[in-house]
Amino acid sequence: MTLLIRVPFTLLRRSQRWSTTAARPYSVMEKPHILALQPGDKSGIHSAFAPIIEKHFTIISNDEFTKDKQRWADKVQAVFVWCAVPKLNRDLLQVLPNLKAVINGGVGVDHLDIPLISSFGVKVTNTPNLVNNATADLGMTLLLASARKVIQGYKTGVSPEITEYVQSEIGYDVSGATLGIIGMGRIGYQVAKRAKGFDMKILYHNRNRRKEAEEKAVGAHYYEKMDDLLRDSDFVMLVVDLSPQTYHLIGKRELSLMKRTATLINISRGLVVDQDALVEVLSTGLIHAAALDVTYPEPLPRDHPLLKLDNVLILPHMGSHTYQTTQVMVERMVANALAILNGQPPLDEVKASK
Numbered sequence: 545m546t547l548l549i550r551v552p553f554t555l556l557r558r559s560q561r562w563s564t565t566a567a568r569p570y571s572v573m574e575k576p577h578i579l580a581l582q583p584g585d586k587s588g589i590h591s592a593f594a595p596i597i598e599k600h601f602t603i604i605s606n607d608e609f610t611k612d613k614q615r616w617a618d619k620v621q622a623v624f625v626w627c628a629v630p631k632l633n634r635d636l637l638q639v640l641p642n643l644k645a646v647i648n649g650g651v652g653v654d655h656l657d658i659p660l661i662s663s664f665g666v667k668v669t670n671t672p673n674l675v676n677n678a679t680a681d682l683g684m685t686l687l688l689a690s691a692r693k694v695i696q697g698y699k700t701g702v703s704p705e706i707t708e709y710v711q712s713e714i715g716y717d718v719s720g721a722t723l724g725i726i727g728m729g730r731i732g733y734q735v736a737k738r739a740k741g742f743d744m745k746i747l748y749h750n751r752n753r754r755k756e757a758e759e760k761a762v763g764a765h766y767y768e769k770m771d772d773l774l775r776d777s778d779f780v781m782l783v784v785d786l787s788p789q790t791y792h793l794i795g796k797r798e799l800s801l802m803k804r805t806a807t808l809i810n811i812s813r814g815l816v817v818d819q820d821a822l823v824e825v826l827s828t829g830l831i832h833a834a835a836l837d838v839t840y841p842e843p844l845p846r847d848h849p850l851l852k853l854d855n856v857l858i859l860p861h862m863g864s865h866t867y868q869t870t871q872v873m874v875e876r877m878v879a880n881a882l883a884i885l886n887g888q889p890p891l892d893e894v895k896a897s898k
C-alpha cells in the first residue's frame with residue numbers, strides 16, 4: 545500500500561519544490577526533518593508521543609545525527625528540545641544551514657541561549673500554561689512524600705529482611721502546617737490551590753503581589769520579605785523562574801533562617817539553590833529535609849554528596865511528565881514548528897529580551 549502524505553508547499557525546502565511542468569520528484573513526499581536533541585528513543589521523549597510528531601515530520605534522533613552529521617545537516621529545519629538540556633551550542637547551530645526553529649517542550653528556556661539562536665535567524669518557542677497543573681501536582685507529591693516519609697516507608701514495606709514492623713517512619717503533619725511559596729506565578733498559584741485543600745496555612749513571596757481576590761480565593765498571605773517567609777514556614781516550595789535575580793536565591797544564609805524541622809521543596813530550577821550549602825545544612829541537621837525535582841547538573845553525578853543523604857528525595861525533573869500534559873505539549877510543539885516552517889507567527893514565540 546502506498547501512503548501519500550500531503551505536505552504544504554511552503555513546508556518544502558526550495559530544492560524539494562517542483563515546477564508545474566516538471567515531473568514531481570519522489571522527494572516531494574518527504575516530510576520536513578526535525579532533530580530531536582534528547583537522548584532516549586526517537587523523539588527524545590516517551591515513544592507514545594513520537595507518532596504525533598511523525599504525522600508531520602521525519603524525526604532524526606540525536607544518535608542518528610551524531611553518527612552521520614553530513615547526511616542530515618542540510619535536512620534539519622527544526623530542533624526539538626526539552627527542558628534543561630543545554631546541547632544547542634554555536635557549533636551545532638553552525639552546521640544546520642536550514643534551521644528555522646528551536647521548539648522547546650516546557651516553559652523554562654533558561655537552558656537556551658536565545659540571543660545566540662536569534663543571531664542565526666532562528667525562532668524559539670516554548671509551551672507556556674500547559675504544565676501548570678501537572679507541575680503543581682508534582683510539587684504537592686514531593687511535599688507529601690517527603691513529609692510522610694513515603695520512600696523510607698516503601699523500602700521497609702518491600703524489604704526482604706523485615707519480619708516485624710517497628711514505627712520508624714515518623715513524619716510531619718501536612719494538614720495545618722505552614723507552606724511558604726516562593727514565586728507565585730501560574731504554577732505557584734496552582735500549588736496554593738492544592739495546599740488550601742490540605743488546610744495548610746499559605747504564605748507567599750513574589751515580585752508582584754497578587755490581587756486581593758486571588759489571595760483570598762486560596763487563603764494566601766503575602767510576605768514582602770522572603771526572610772520572614774523562610775522563618776515562618778514548615779515547608780518552603782520554590783516555584784520561581786531561573787534568572788540572574790534568582791540564581792542561588794537560596795544559599796547558606798537563607799537556609800539557616802529556616803526551621804530545623806522544615807523541608808525545602810524545589811520544582812523550579814536547580815540553580816536557584818546553592819547546592820553546596822544545601823548539602824551542608826542537610827548533613828548538619830540545620831533543616832530537616834529536601835525534596836527536589838531539579839538539581840544541577842541533571843542528572844547529578846552518581847557520587848554526588850546529595851545522593852548519599854537519606855533526608856533528600858530526588859526526582860529526575862519530571863514535573864510535567866504525565867500522558868495528558870505531555871500529549872498537549874507535543875501537539876503544541878508541532879503546531880509551533882508547523883507555523884514557523886509555513887512562514888506564520890508561532891503561537892508561543894520566545895524573544896530575546898532587550
Ligand SMILES: O=CC(=O)O
Pocket residue numbers: 627649650651652653675863864
Ligand atoms: O521544567 C519544566 C518546564 O520549564 O516546563
